[in-house]
Amino acid sequence: MTLLRLLTWPYVRKHRLRSVLTLAGIMLGVAVFVGMHGANQTVAQAFAATVNRIAGKAQLQVSAGETGVPEEVLEAVQSVREVGAAAPVIEAVLNTNLKGQGNLLVLGVDMTGDRSLRDYDIEGGEEDVVEDPLVFLAQPDSLILSRKFAEANGIQRGSRITLDTMQGPRQFTVRGLMKSDGLAGAFGGNVAVMDIYAAQFIFGRGRRFDRIDIGAAEGVDLETSQNKVRAVVGEGYDVLPPASRTQQFDAISRSLSITINLTSVFALMIGVFIIYNSFSIAITQRRNEIGILRALGASERDVLRMFLAESAAAGLAGSILGLGLGLLMARSLSPFMSNMVRELYGTHQMPDGVSMSPWTMAAAVALGTAVSLVGGWLPARSAARVDPVKALQKGRYQVLSEGENRIRRIAALVLAAVSIAIVVTRPTLTIFYFGYGLMVLALVLLSPSLSHWIALSLRPLLRLIRPVEGTLAADSLIQAPRRTSATVAAVMLSLALAVGFAGVSRAIYTQLLDWVDDTLNPDLFVAPTESVTQRSYRFPLSMTSEIAQVPGVEEVQAVRTVRVQLKGVPAMAVVVDVRQVAGRVKYKPVDADPVEMVQLASEGKGAILSTTLAVIRGIKKGDVLELASPEGILKVPVLGTRVDFSDQQGAFIIDRSLYSRVWKDETANAFRVYLRKGEDPEAVRRRIIERFSSNRKLFVFTNASIRELIMRNTEQWFGMTYIQLLVALIVAVMGIVNTMTVSIADRRRELGVLQAVGGLRNQIRNTVWLEAVAIGTVGLVLGWLMGAVTLYYNIEMIGGDMAGLDLDYVYPFRFALALFPVIVGAAFLAALWPAEAALRASLVESLEYE
Amino acid sequence: MNRWIIPALAAIAATAQDARQIVDEAQKRARSNSQHYEGTLQVLDGKNRMAEKRWQYDRIGAFGDSKAVLRFTAPAEVKGVALLIHNHKDRASDQWMWTPAIQRDRRIALQDRSTRFFGTDFSFEDLEERDSAHHDYKLLGEETVEGAVCWKLESQPRPGRSSQYTRSLVWIRKDLYAFVRVEAFRKDALVRRIRYGDFENVKGIWTARTLEVEDVTRKSKTVMKLDKLDYNVPLSESGFTLQALRRGS
Known part of the structure; x- marks a missing residue:
């Protein structure tokens, strides 16, 4: 603690920007994790909340997928002695035609007996939900609205509203209002109730219900009731608790969950590199302090603890900030995700705010802190092992020894060989994913050597652009791989993810187009709604x-x-x-x-x-x-x-x-x-x-418009690519700003000498700019390479596990090339502030440095 | 209608011979092969708002082995809505409702019998006609109700007979063997009270032409008046089927 107060705190205060960047690395990873999971959980929770509120006191539901339950099954269920109450339900979503109100969830129920399962009114019966229940049943235009929806739209009992139905727009009479809790709180309060037989007619259900809700008879346990009902309805029907609907929702949105998990894992992995980078730099800069500490008697363990405590504290602070940012992200993302889920899976939910389990939030903070500890572990260990004598010498700490490089290369080759062997033999999917992990690790280990070779090959080009500044920038890169390797690895990883995802998107897109060409060839399509997945009507x-x-x-x-x-x-x-x-x-x-x-x-x-x-x-x-x-x-x-x-x-x-x-x-x-x-x-x-x-009520689409609709839905899905690209860009900018700040600090004397011998301010700027652009370019080239590998694995995952599609491997060259100006531009922007900082440094101090 | 509401709420089975004899005699005196009347329902809610409905009622058969059709005639929004009831000796009645606007009939499930009958203070169960043998009863004594001396009895559903009411108190006029008041309890709470008035002898059967049903919990009241009341009228069995209900005849 004393070490933290005496050494860490002054360092943090002195290097505020770098400290902020360190926090930002964790913050970003945690925010993406929380944002994506938060939005997903919000949508899932909204669905579950709607299911629960609609289910009311129902303990079981008899259903048959979306095919519905014939009316005669209701009588069979009601005849079971172990059933206390059985009520039919039809659920549909209608367009309200009211500005800003979106859709209305309409529940068709049999009001003669549904109250034994659902609460419609104020407990104690001080007020009727429906003024005249007989009129409600006798008139098929009768509707009960939630009070919240009615008040928001100035609707009262007796008001008439127009809703789109199978028979075209129809006027309904509001004959009752529900209090805004219980059932009326489902679907964000946009709930209406109508008579079940009127609903059958209006939604074209024929003589079927969507499901039957059941309450067990008094004194009968749920399992007995369930078994008795099963015996009566047969194997063709599911007899399950209402909560199982949320499990089915999970099953149909499985692809979305996998994508979210993958993106979150990558975001956190990138966080590891940012922390690694920041701590490597911090340790480099503080090696004198470490040397003094060691000379004064601090043990290796003391130093290790100090740096791990630093990374844990940074991780915790960054995670808490990331949690806040992530919740904001989730709030913005959830309507988008809700819309996407509705379009893709045809399920309905209306998110209100952000719903995230405390466990997920705790897990996010714990993961962020763990990621920070993992990222900080290697630099901390390296700091602990610093020889006090060598640490007090000025030297070439940023240089990686050839021995160190050789070990990394050998380890990388071994890992890559194992991974390739797994690809060839492919024992199980789990081992295949493990092999993918090994390949990523191999490429990360290989990245310093690859960076070195790419930097060497960039040297002539940089020299050609600016003979002096270009040479200085290239040499700085070549001579200090430790300084840049983590940034390069982070950029590489994030770009590889984006390239891999873009490649898969493109391959799916191509197959989708083929399928659309082959299958969707009619001249016109007639559908009951504007959405092709909506099956209410x-x-x-x-x-x-x-x-x-x-x-x-x-x-x-x-x-x-x-x-x-x-x-x-x-x-x-x-x-x-x-x-x-x-x-x-x-x-x-x-x-x-x-x-x-x-x-x-x-x-x-x-x-x-x-x-x-x-x-x-x-x-x-x-x-x-x-x-x-x-x-x-x-x-x-x-x-x-x-x-x-x-x-x-x-x-x-x-x-x-x-x-x-x-x-x-x-x-x-x-x-x-x-x-x-x-x-x-x-x-x-x-x-x-x-x-x-x-x-x-019908919509007639031309062939072109249905294609456009499908492509729009698909593009919405692939919109995730843009989130990943955004993360990649932020990573690139943060990493490069960090690296360049350190590079300038390390090269103060070099830059001072350049100024002293007549170097112009623009030459200093150009040197910094070129180095930043070179780092971005090295990360980009490695990202392209790793993207090629990632794409292979993604295609295999899509084919073997997620979607069962036999996709062609086509590298997304256009997307990859488009990344060049984006990354170079981002690198240039990231270098602007460090370049100006370099110019502001005192020449005398710079020459005295070291 | 009172012919089948009374036994539903108060039909009594013997635990004491005197009580059994009283109820059996009341049931015997009220027996007819068929019944027709035109009724008016006035529902007053807790805020004294009144809604009025009219309907026609036909019954064939008697006590636990009867069929009835109730068809609403006014107001216009509910005209044509009908209820078919098949009462059985050994089990709860079957009930179907016909909604002309969507041309659909629906079965009223047994579980729903305790719910209110279309916004009135009657429940669907109250519409069932049950044999007195469905209940046990005991004589509690004598009381004067609205100037008439009455027997006061307590009835309870027999084991295996489902009912929303755990017990009822029943007052029967000694001079007419007609029910004048019923108080129905759920557990220990009084939930419904029925008062009978305007007695008239129609073809030898003393019948209350006015019934006042009070939902004690909701503090609402339904007043039912019977017009054009007649017994043993010629009615056909074919008029008491689902097909007839759908035909509207």
């Missing part, structure tokens, strides 16, 4: 022939996309008339004869899997899908696999005949419309809208 199948009668239309293909339970986890089923679609879309399986596959699928004898689903669930051609259905577990053989982007977690195609027979669902989510030759898509589009304007 459905059309009756009978609309197929109605659209076909519109002049100019040649063929209409009905599509039903629905999540069904595949071994307890939802999987997207794409229901089409396979033979009809195959007439227009060339199915290209990767492992089957296309003619035979289409033939069998069209006869309802099997399913065509997306490669993503096959990889994620470990299913291959010839296996049998076990799907939960009203008939129990339906066994569907896998006929083949093909690339299909219908759903991020994979999808499978089955024929309409099979689906209708088993699920008895005669609805569609969309129609694919092909036009007669020579017809103007825009004109036919208008005709379809006109034909249904009086009785249907």
Whole structure:
């Protein structure tokens, strides 16, 4: 403690900027971790909160993915003695058409008995939720609104509001208001309740409910009730507690979680390098103090403790600041992420503020502190081992000995060899990821040598640009690799991440375009909402022939996309008339004869899997899908696999005949419309809208606009690349500012001599600028190289674990080249302040330095 | 309507022979093969706001083996909404509601029988017609209610018979063998009170033409008046089916 007070504190005060940069390194890593996880948790919590509030006192829910539960199942469930209450539910999200209010979660319930499961009003019954329950049930336009939503929009009992429904915009009468807690607090308070049978009609559910909520009978334990209900409804239905819906949400947003974890890990790794860099520099500058301390009797352990305590304190302070910044980031990111989750997965939630578990916050602070200790460990150990005699000598501390370099190179080569062996043999995915880690470590170990060689090759170029300043800048780099290696490694890592992600994005994008070209080839698409993933509304199948009668239309293909339970986890089923679609879309399986596959699928004898689903669930051609259905577990053989982007977690195609027979669902989510030759898509589009304007709410997309929509969703996902690029830039700037500040301090005498012998101020500036640009360039070149390796691993991870896509390895040259001006510009900006600081130094003091 | 509300709240099974005889006699005197009336419901909430509804009521059969249809006729927003009730001797009744605006019928689940009947102070269970054998009872003594001497009895559902009420107190006029007051309890709390008035002899059956139901917790009141009351009218079984409910006949 005394050492910290006497030595560390004065150093921190003297080098405020560097101390701030050290804190900023940790802060950045922790902020990215907290920001990404915070936004993700906020969205997940908002979903869970909505689920919990809607569930009310329900202990179990009977559901069948998105296929719904037939009405007769309700009676069967209600007949179970161990069930105290069973109430049907329909859940849908409507556009409010009210400025700034967004969507409204509409819950269809049976008000004659739903109150045994959900609280609608003030306890004690001092006020009715609905003025006249009979009128509420008798009139299908009846709506109960949350008081919060009503007050925010000046709505009172008796007011009429217009909502978009399957039958087009319709007026609803507000016949009741709910207090703003309990159920009314779900979905950020944007909640409405309507009669379940009116909801069936309005949302096109036919004679189905979305699920049945259950409360166990008095004195009956949950498990008994669950088993009895299971026995009655059969294996085709899930009978689970409401909380399981959040687990299913986790399952369908798995890719997002993996991406967030990867980004967070990289951000923290970069934090390690920034801390390492700062502490290496601090120890270099304070080697005299360390020498004196050691000469006065301080032990190696004392010195080690002092520096570890410094790094722990910096880590803790940086983590706390990072936590604050991260929470702000999470607040800004969560609406974006909520929107992305809604578009990608079709789930609904409305984040309000930031919800983050105290455990995650504690973990962030602990991780930040640990990262700081890891980053500070090597410099601290090196400080502890300083020979007091050598430390008190002025010398070439920044030079790495050839022996030290050789050891690093050998270790790197060994690690790389092991990693390559793992790639070749690939025993398990976990070992493959371990191999990836080894390869990253190998490249980090190799980075000083590589930096040295790149700096050597840059020397002639820098000399060509500025003979004196260029040579000085290059030599400074070459002679002091310890000073620059951590910065270079941090820049390398962050750019490698960005390059790897950009490469994968590009490869996915290319495959997506191919899929869009092959599969999404109709001239028009008819959908009930503006979003292709939104499945609240459905059309009756009978609309197929109605659209076909519109002049100019040649063929209409009905599509039903629905999540069904595949071994307890939802999987997207794409229901089409396979033979009809195959007439227009060339199915290209990767492992089957296309003619035979289409033939069998069209006869309802099997399913065509997306490669993503096959990889994620470990299913291959010839296996049998076990799907939960009203008939129990339906066994569907896998006929083949093909690339299909219908759903991020994979999808499978089955024929309409099979689906209708088993699920008895005669609805569609969309129609694919092909036009007669020579017809103007825009004109036919208008005709379809006109034909249904009086009785249907629908959106007709042209081929170009649906492509644009899909690409926009995809780009939103790839927007993560920009976050990583931003992190990379901040790392580059911070690292270079730090390194250049030290470089100038180390070279005060050299720069002083240059000025003394007539060197111009601009020459000093140019020297500093060129050195900074050279550091950026070395980091960039290494980032390009490591990016190539990262890209390989990313593609293998995407192919083998995350998405099951067989992506082509194509290096993103355009993106990589675009990084050049960005990094060079950032390096130049980072050097501006240190260059001016160098000019401000006293010439006499500089010449006396050392 | 009082014909099936009374036994629902107060039907008594024997634990003391006198009490059993009283209730059986009351049930016997009230027996008819069918019933028709037009009713008016006035619901007064805690703030004295009043809502009025009218409906037609038909019943065929009697005590625990009957079918009834209740069809609302006014106001316009609820016209056509109907309720079909099938009462059973051995179990709780089946009930369906018909909503003409969406052309749908819905089954009222057993779990929902304790909820209020469309905003009135009756519950769905109160609409069930149960045999007196569904309850146990005991005679508590005699009391004068509104000038008439009455037997005071306590009834409790027999084991295995589900009811929202744990017990009820019932007053039966000694001169008419007609119910004049019922107080229903959930655990030890009084939740509902019914008063009967305007007695009239229709085809030999003494019937209260006015019922006042008070929800003690909510402090609200529903007053029901019976017009065009008639017994043993010719009604067809086919008029008491789901198909008939949907047809609106």
